[in-house]
Amino acid sequence: MRYAVAGPSLLAQLWRFRAYGRPHRRRLIGGIGLRVGELAADLAQPWPLAIVIDGVLRHRPPSGVVGALTAPLPGRPLALLVCAALAALVIALFSGSFDYFGDRVMNSAGERITSEVRRDVFAVLQELPMPFHDEHTVGELTSRVVTDTDRIEDGLVDVFSTLVPGVITLTGYAVAMLLVDWRLGLVACVAAPVVFATATRYTRLTRESSRQRRRAEGMLAGLTAEVLTGMRTVHATGSQAVHSTRFAQRNTATLHAGLRSVDLRARFTPLLEGAAAVGTAAILLVGGYGVLDGWWTVGLLVVVLAYLRDMLRPLRALSRLSITLTTAAASAERVSEILDQPRRAASRAPQARSALEPAEPPATGRITLRGVTFGYGDRTVVRDVDLEIGPGERLVLQGPNGAGKSSLLALLAGLYEPDRGQVCLDGVSFLDLTDARRHRAVSVVLQDTFLFSGTLRENLRLTRPDASDSDVRRVADAAMVSDFATDLAQGLDAPIGEGGIGLSGGQRQRVGIARALLADTPVVLLDEPTAGLDPDAEKAVVTALERLMVGRTVVMTTHRPELLRLATRHAVVRHGRVVEVTPKMQRLAP
Numbered sequence: 001m002r003y004a005v006a007g008p009s010l011l012a013q014l015w016r017f018r019a020y021g022r023p024h025r026r027r028l029i030g031g032i033g034l035r036v037g038e039l040a041a042d043l044a045q046p047w048p049l050a051i052v053i054d055g056v057l058r059h060r061p062p063s064g065v066v067g068a069l070t071a072p073l074p075g076r077p078l079a080l081l082v083c084a085a086l087a088a089l090v091i092a093l094f095s096g097s098f099d100y101f102g103d104r105v106m107n108s109a110g111e112r113i114t115s116e117v118r119r120d121v122f123a124v125l126q127e128l129p130m131p132f133h134d135e136h137t138v139g140e141l142t143s144r145v146v147t148d149t150d151r152i153e154d155g156l157v158d159v160f161s162t163l164v165p166g167v168i169t170l171t172g173y174a175v176a177m178l179l180v181d182w183r184l185g186l187v188a189c190v191a192a193p194v195v196f197a198t199a200t201r202y203t204r205l206t207r208e209s210s211r212q213r214r215r216a217e218g219m220l221a222g223l224t225a226e227v228l229t230g231m232r233t234v235h236a237t238g239s240q241a242v243h244s245t246r247f248a249q250r251n252t253a254t255l256h257a258g259l260r261s262v263d264l265r266a267r268f269t270p271l272l273e274g275a276a277a278v279g280t281a282a283i284l285l286v287g288g289y290g291v292l293d294g295w296w297t298v299g300l301l302v303v304v305l306a307y308l309r310d311m312l313r314p315l316r317a318l319s320r321l322s323i324t325l326t327t328a329a330a331s332a333e334r335v336s337e338i339l340d341q342p343r344r345a346a347s348r349a350p351q352a353r354s355a356l357e358p359a360e361p362p363a364t365g366r367i368t369l370r371g372v373t374f375g376y377g378d379r380t381v382v383r384d385v386d387l388e389i390g391p392g393e394r395l396v397l398q399g400p401n402g403a404g405k406s407s408l409l410a411l412l413a414g415l416y417e418p419d420r421g422q423v424c425l426d427g428v429s430f431l432d433l434t435d436a437r438r439h440r441a442v443s444v445v446l447q448d449t450f451l452f453s454g455t456l457r458e459n460l461r462l463t464r465p466d467a468s469d470s471d472v473r474r475v476a477d478a479a480m481v482s483d484f485a486t487d488l489a490q491g492l493d494a495p496i497g498e499g500g501i502g503l504s505g506g507q508r509q510r511v512g513i514a515r516a517l518l519a520d521t522p523v524v525l526l527d528e529p530t531a532g533l534d535p536d537a538e539k540a541v542v543t544a545l546e547r548l549m550v551g552r553t554v555v556m557t558t559h560r561p562e563l564l565r566l567a568t569r570h571a572v573v574r575h576g577r578v579v580e581v582t583p584k585m586q587r588l589a590p
């Protein structure tokens, strides 16, 4: 029955998360024990009634185990009645208690496991290389971390709270019926193949519909996150209607996928119950005939019919389970896709080298590119670049829009790996450096510094979480963050909204520079750090940048004369190639 309803491949999707279950083994085994206890109590439940019918009303003392238990009370119907009533109460109490504790234990295991899966998915997502993130929208990935793990949770909780108990219960009932009377037990089992065939067919159908539904939901989440992120542009351009149309299209696709699921779900349960009803009808027919014929008692018929009725409960739950499990399996596929992604080559190597690391001298800041070729997908944007940047040099990359300057910086920052050639720090390829060593050597100030929700101080500490307060204050002063922080009521402890809401572009850039100062790396990369700033803001940022540049290797892209004058060399990039390197800035004059 278990595999009939759930389908082995569905469980196989969830099975890959079994390692997460290992630490909770005891809890799970305890939960199964409680379920067995509940089953025993449920199996005992119809017997007091059978005793009353056969022993009290029809004066036919029960046989077997029940007969042995009631042996001291023959011919005392009132005592038998009181005992049966008390037994019914005690059994109900046990059943309820086992049910409560069983649910708690099993469900909490499911919750814990999912929280661990979610933690790992998020951690892996942060590790995945930029090409992966380029291919997926933020909303779609958010939906995988939040919604898909939630669906896995539903699936796991159902495995523990419905599937396992359901299988135990159905097996228990089947065995109990065979023990009560094997002929009637066999009759009850005639429904099994019908139930099996129905469940298998619908599991296949619901699985595909769940996949489509999750895909549609992911795309909808992607669009929502995109529009919310660009809300300023939406308002500024008055393009609400455009986005509403796009949303409506994806929403309709999601609706259709949802309606298909709903339709299948609605059809599934009655069909399954119909199949189970075949068993009930057969028992009623054969058992009723047995009572009329005298080889069967009314009490036993009531017990078996009660068992059949009780079996419908787990059966119904198992039928609903196929819906949860198919959705969970579709979500598990999407989450596994993240967990199975190849990680960055540089992060795969570190164990081998980290032992050597403490002995490594600090980087001098010499950067070398040897035959570097790189592209996004099939589109090559950096071609065969050879470049040597000595310690303390300040190289500016210039060239038309789309020439590949930012892409070169991204390669130097280690955000992407070259398709061919090498990017080296002090002669060692980036691929042979640990991420930690690279971060200690290279820091980046981007065109628009991103601030995370939290305080200003927490944002400054991003590059060195263990930095002392005095270090944070020193870099805040040097990068002129203190100048505007003093105007905020809580100074460096002022809360900042996500994305740096509440700070101007120039102020955010100064935070970015302070972060780089705190990282204190020998190499600094600047990607248009003053673009879009007004002259006053630019002046402050350039002053902060001058302080940052002292004694470091700097590679930057900029069109602004204020920054160009700080460079000691310039390279011209065209169509992904470095076509000219000029040692003196004087020759750069426009």
Ligand SMILES: Nc1ncnc2c1ncn2[C@@H]1O[C@H](COP(=O)(O)OP(=O)(O)OP(=O)(O)O)[C@@H](O)[C@H]1O
Binding pocket: 134, 376, 381, 399, 400, 401, 402, 403, 404, 405, 406, 407, 408, 557
């Ligand atoms: N993440 C990305 N995915 C796909 N293509 C990209 C990506 N980033 C940049 N490109 C493409 O690569 C090419 C080089 O872009 P890049 O940003 O490096 O140029 P750039 O010289 O810095 O331009 P600009 O001066 O406008 O900033 C462009 O054609 C751009 O469309």
